[in-house]
Structure formats: C-alpha cells, structure tokens
Amino acid sequence: QYDVAQAVETWFSNGMVSDDRSGSSVDRSKIDALFQKYKDQDEDVMSIQGVLALAEDLGLEMTDLRVTILLAYLNFVKLTTTKTDFLKGFSELRCSSVSALGSKLTKLQGDMATDDALFKRVFEYAYVGNLEVGQKALKRDIACMLLPVLLGSRWVLTDDFVAFLNSTGQDRVSKDTWKTLVPFMKV
Numbered sequence: 001q002y003d004v005a006q007a008v009e010t011w012f013s014n015g016m017v018s019d020d021r022s023g024s025s026v027d028r029s030k031i032d033a034l035f036q037k038y039k040d041q042d043e044d045v046m047s048i049q050g051v052l053a054l055a056e057d058l059g060l061e062m063t064d065l066r067v068t069i070l071l072a073y074l075n076f077v078k079l080t081t082t083k084t085d086f087l088k089g090f091s092e093l094r095c096s097s098v099s100a101l102g103s104k105l106t107k108l109q110g111d112m113a114t115d116d117a118l119f120k121r122v123f124e125y126a127y128v129g130n131l132e133v134g135q136k137a138l139k140r141d142i143a144c145m146l147l148p149v150l151l152g153s154r155w156v157l158t159d160d161f162v163a164f165l166n167s168t169g170q171d172r173v174s175k176d177t178w179k180t181l182v183p184f185m186k187v
Contacts, residue, residue, distance in 0.1 A: 028087070030096035035086045045080040058102050065112065065122075065149050066105035072125035078133055113154060120182060123150055127178045137172035140165055155185045 038050035055067050073089035074081040081089075095101040112119050126146050127138055144162045151158045161181070165173060 026094055026096040031087055031090040035083055044083050047080050057098050066109050068126055069108050069122050071129055072122045077129055137174050143173040
C-alpha cells in the first residue's frame with residue numbers, strides 16, 4: 001500500500017528530489033549551485049554558452065554523444081534550458097557534481113547500444129533539440145552529422161542512409177522521416 005500524502009510531502013520536503021531504492025541521493029543545493037555557475041548572467045536560463053562551459057569542464061567536445069545525452073535530460077531546446085528543467089535533469093541523472101555527471105554520461109553512452117528507451121529518448125531529442133528557431137524540419141547537413149554519432153554501431157546501414165539523404169537534393173529532413181528511421185532500422 002502506498003501513502004500518496006507521505007510521498008508528496010517527502011518529494012517537496014527534499015526539494016523535489018527523492019531518494020532512489022539504492023539509497024543514493026542528490027543534493028539539490030549542489031545542483032542549484034551548478035545551475036548558478038552555468039546559467040546566463042542576465043536571465044535565469046542556461047544558454048549555449050553555459051553548455052559550452054559545462055562540456056569544457058567535462059572534457060567533452062560538443063559533437064560527443066554524451067553532450068547530446070545530457071541535453072536530452074536537460075530538455076535543452078531553442079538554445080536554452082530553464083532552471084526547472086536543469087534541476088529536474090540533474091535529479092533524474094542522480095548527479096550533483098560535474099565529476100558524477102561525467103561518470104553517469106559515460107555509462108549512459110554505453111547503455112545507448114542496448115537500452116531502447118534511452119536510445120529513443122536521445123534520438124528523438126536530437127531532432128527537436130537541433131531545430132533552428134522557427135523551423136519544423138531539421139537541416140539535412142545537421143541530420144547527416146548527427147546520425148553517425150547517434151546510431152554508432154547500432155545500424156550497419158548508417159553510412160548508406162546518410163549518403164541517401166545527401167543524394168535526395170532535399171535541404172531538410174522531416175520529423176516523420178526521422179521518427180520512422182528507428183522502426184525501419186529493425187526491419
């Protein structure tokens with residue numbers, strides 16, 4: 001039997017960060033401090049400058065799959081993430097330090113090959129997260145750069161599909177094309 005009232009009380013008492021079953025927890029004040037370090041000076045959001053600084057502190061290039069995984073968890077769209085999404089993402093990742101984040105992202109990168117739910121989450125985010133503001137379709141050159149990073153060794157026809165996209169003469173890749181690629185890969 002679950003005590004919903006107690007769960008809600010615990011959730012809000014812990015700053016909306018719950019303990020998982022392994023007993024580990026994250027320190028919300030440390031996550032908040034990380035947000036303060038990487039957020040814009042003028043606004044309460046983290047923009048691309050904050051992502052660049054965080055990636056640098058992690059020792060990662062922006063083209064690294066681990067950065068895309070992080071941005072998926074932070075719901076980084078339209079070149080920003082809110083404080084709420086930042087806190088939620090770090091809490092979900094169960095990290096309250098840059099070093100813990102680096103370790104977690106490396107683990108998740110390895111999990112991408114076998115964890116279908118994680119793969120789908122990051123793959124779908126990569127489309128939305130890389131759209132230009134006001135656009136509904138992803139630039140073909142960005143899609144062709146992302147696909148080998150996202151698919152890795154998961155699909156042997158990745159290079160062929162990228163070549164196909166480049167041969168179509170289309171400047172953009174539709175969301176339908178992007179979303180149907182994953183089921184197509186299983187055929």
